[in-house]
Amino acid sequence: MKGNVLILDDNKSVLTALEMLLQTEFEKVYTLRNPACLVSTIQKHQIDVVLLDMNFKAGINTGNEGIYWLHEIQKLDPTISVVMITAYGDVELAVKAVKEGAFDFILKPWDNNKLISTLHASLKLRKSEIENTSLLKATNNLKKELQPASQPIIGQSEPMKKVMELVRKVAKTDANIFIAGENGTGKELIAREIHRHSKRRNEIMIGVDMGAISESLFESELFGHTKGSFTDAIEDRVGKFETANKGTLFLDEIGNLPLPLQAKLLTSLQNRTIVKVGSNIPVPIDIRLISATNKDLKNMIEEGLFREDLLYRINTITIELPPLRERGNDILLLAEFFLHKYMIKYNKPDLKINQKAQNVLLKYNWPGNVRELQHSIEKAVILADKPILDEDSFTLSDKSANQKFDLQDKTIEEMEKEMILASIDKEKGNMSAVAKKLGITRPTLYKKLKKIED
Numbered sequence: 001m002k003g004n005v006l007i008l009d010d011n012k013s014v015l016t017a018l019e020m021l022l023q024t025e026f027e028k029v030y031t032l033r034n035p036a037c038l039v040s041t042i043q044k045h046q047i048d049v050v051l052l053d054m055n056f057k058a059g060i061n062t063g064n065e066g067i068y069w070l071h072e073i074q075k076l077d078p079t080i081s082v083v084m085i086t087a088y089g090d091v092e093l094a095v096k097a098v099k100e101g102a103f104d105f106i107l108k109p110w111d112n113n114k115l116i117s118t119l120h121a122s123l124k125l126r127k128s129e130i131e132n133t134s135l136l137k138a139t140n141n142l143k144k145e146l147q148p149a150s151q152p153i154i155g156q157s158e159p160m161k162k163v164m165e166l167v168r169k170v171a172k173t174d175a176n177i178f179i180a181g182e183n184g185t186g187k188e189l190i191a192r193e194i195h196r197h198s199k200r201r202n203e204i205m206i207g208v209d210m211g212a213i214s215e216s217l218f219e220s221e222l223f224g225h226t227k228g229s230f231t232d233a234i235e236d237r238v239g240k241f242e243t244a245n246k247g248t249l250f251l252d253e254i255g256n257l258p259l260p261l262q263a264k265l266l267t268s269l270q271n272r273t274i275v276k277v278g279s280n281i282p283v284p285i286d287i288r289l290i291s292a293t294n295k296d297l298k299n300m301i302e303e304g305l306f307r308e309d310l311l312y313r314i315n316t317i318t319i320e321l322p323p324l325r326e327r328g329n330d331i332l333l334l335a336e337f338f339l340h341k342y343m344i345k346y347n348k349p350d351l352k353i354n355q356k357a358q359n360v361l362l363k364y365n366w367p368g369n370v371r372e373l374q375h376s377i378e379k380a381v382i383l384a385d386k387p388i389l390d391e392d393s394f395t396l397s398d399k400s401a402n403q404k405f406d407l408q409d410k411t412i413e414e415m416e417k418e419m420i421l422a423s424i425d426k427e428k429g430n431m432s433a434v435a436k437k438l439g440i441t442r443p444t445l446y447k448k449l450k451k452i453e454d
Contacts (some may be wrong), residue, residue: 001029002026002123003023003026003027003048003123003126003127004027004028004029004030004045004046004047004048004049005025005026005028005029005030005047005049005050005051005119005123005212005263006029006030006031006032006041006042006045006047006049006050006051007019007029007030007039007050007051008031008032008033008038008050008051008052008053008069009023009031009051009085010033010034010053010055010056011033011053012033014108015031015033015306017032018031018051021112021116022116022119023362025116025119025120026049026119026123026265027045028045029327029418030045030047033109034419035057035065036067036070036337038072038073039072039076041074042073042077042080042126043076045078045112047077048080048081048123048126048127048136049080049081049082049083049107049119049122049123049126050073050080050081050082050083051068051083051085051119052069052070052073052082052083052084052085053085053086054065054066054067054085054086054087054088054090054093054094055082055086058380064093064233065129066084066086066093066097066291067093067096067097067100068101069375070082070084070097070100070101071100074101075153076336078125078129078364079129079130079133080092080240081103081122081123081125081126082097082101082102082107082117082122083102083103083104083106083107083119083122084097084098084102084104084105084107085106085107085108085110086105086106086107086108087107087108087165091092091105091107093315102123103118103121103125104118104121104122105231106118110393112241113205119404124218125347127429129264137426138255140176140409141239143191145268148311151189151192152337153189153193153333154337155327155330155333155334156329156330156333157322157326157329157330158165159322159327160322160327160330161307161328163190163319163320163321163322166317166319167193167194167197167319168197168318168439170194170266170319171193171194171195171196171197171198172197172198172199174198174288175316175317176288176289176290176291176313176314176315176316176318177191177194177289177290177291177315177316177318177319177373178290178291178292178311178314178315178316178317178318178319179292179318180292180293180294180318180319180320180321180371181292181294181318181320181321181322181323182294182321182323182369182439183245183369183370183371183439184323184324184368184369184372185321185323185356185370186321186369186370187252187292187294187321188207188250190204190319190321191207191248191250191252192288193203194290194407195247195248195250196289197199198250198288200246200288202215203246203247203248203297204243204244204247204248205244205247205248205249205250205337206240206243206244206248206249206250207231207250207252208221208222208249208250208251208252209252209434210251210252210254210256210257211252211253211256211257212253215240215258215261218232218261219264220237221239221240221242221275221276222241222265222268222274223241223242223268223275223276223277224236224237224238224239224276224421225239225276225277225278226269226276226277226278226279227239227278228278228437229276229277229278229279230278231276233277236244239274239276240289241268241274241285242274242283242285244285244287245285245286245287246286246287247287247288247342248287248288248289248290249287249289249290250286250290250291250292251289251290251291251292251314252291252292253292253293253294254291254292254293254314255294255295255297255306256293256295257361259306260306262306262307262310263307265310266307266309266310266313268285269289269310269313269314270313271344272284272285272286273285278362278422284390289314291315292312294439295439295440296439296440297311298311299440299444300441303441303443303444305441321382323366323369324366324369324370324373325365325366326373328362329362331361331362331366331373332358332362333372334373334374335353335358335373336353338373338374339351339353339377339378339381339389342377342381342382343381346381346382348381348384349383349390351384351388352387352388352389353372353386353388353389354388354389354393355390355423356390356391357390357391357394359391360396361373364396368451376394376395376396379395380393380394380396391413416448418437420438420445420448420449420452421452423437423438431445431446
């Protein structure tokens with residue numbers, strides 16, 4: 001496209017000469033002698049470039065009129081390129097106009113080739129700015145699509161109040177955050193809450209399940225690769241770090257990361273750069289790091305399974321999420337929240353949880369935490385054939401766990417022993433399953449069993 005140009009000058013002979021010169025250079029050439037028609041002309045037609053005289057009223061040569069109309073054009077469409085046309089005496093004012101946003105200025109009498117070249121360059125700038133604006137809009141829309149809708153943090157218990165107070169304090173900083181807590185306590189939800197209140201909230205948050213990445217693909221997934229760097233690398237790939245640049249990177253289940261990969265991750269975090277597979281050029285990264293795990297990283301450090309220097313790097317601030325069994329009446333608040341959500345989803349209005357069922361929910365130990373509660377409520381809603389949900393509406397997974405632990409007259413060692421033996425019984429001696437359920441490694445489990453036997 002050649003684009004459309006609007007010429008604004010009070011001299012009719014100047015308009016005629018310029019129109020003849022430019023009619024083969026542009027798709028359409030519009031001319032105006034009266035600047036009062038400028039706004040309506042731009043609103044009516046697609047104008048890409050304006051060639052604007054500095055003075056219009058007879059006897060007035062201040063150039064302020066040209067600057068005034070330059071500002072009016074900018075208000076209508078800041079991507080329109082404006083080139084000022086002026087006499088020799090107005091050069092100082094023309095320079096001022098350029099400082100205030102005009103693309104360039106042309107002196108009268110003009111050189112045809114220079115004028116055409118200047119207008120073509122201004123048209124190129126206009127198209128570039130339109131493309132950049134469109135790309136920015138598309139990028140922002142994509143970011144919004146990629147980010148899930150924010151979920152409210154439900155909870156009024158003291159443990160959750162402390163968590164949210166800490167979230168509010170750290171969210172506005174760029175400090176690395178480490179979120180600890182059992183499975184199902186809402187670690188990712190807290191990470192997203194931190195991102196939502198951070199100064200990076202308009203950028204993207206990328207979540208990575210570290211336990212789901214195989215060693216062979218770790219570097220490619222996180223750092224990206226270049227075409228041909230390995231057999232299946234048929235094109236360049238951007239890794240998670242680069243995708244999250246300027247935003248937040250959430251490394252979930254970081255305790256599952258094997259030691260060799262921990263070293264590579266530490267190097268990238270220390271240097272604030274990444275190196276793609278197949279390249280030796282460092283790429284700077286600017287991310288806010290949030291990590292999470294359900295594992296005890298200090299125990300893993302003692303067992304040689306996690307790097308101490310990596311822990312120091314990721315946990316400038318640690319947020320401990322309480323298990324659901326320690327959150328008291330939050331259980332009922334969450335139950336009501338999920339009940340309302342699934343009543344709408346499954347078109348079952350006016351369901352209520354009766355008092356006996358509420359007591360059952362409060363007494364249950366919730367080994368799967370909030371996630372288990374959510375699934376229990378959803379299942380109860382799906383199967384409901386009456387408006388009242390009673391204790392029989394909830395099929396809780398472990399009947400032996402229906403009562404909370406009796407903490408009276410028991411030491412931590414005794415409670416730990418009971419939990420381990422109960423898990424071994426439940427998993428029928430499968431030590432890998434027991435270790436996974438308890439959130440510890442098999443070597444740690446055997447060490448604790450030896451202590452119990454002694």
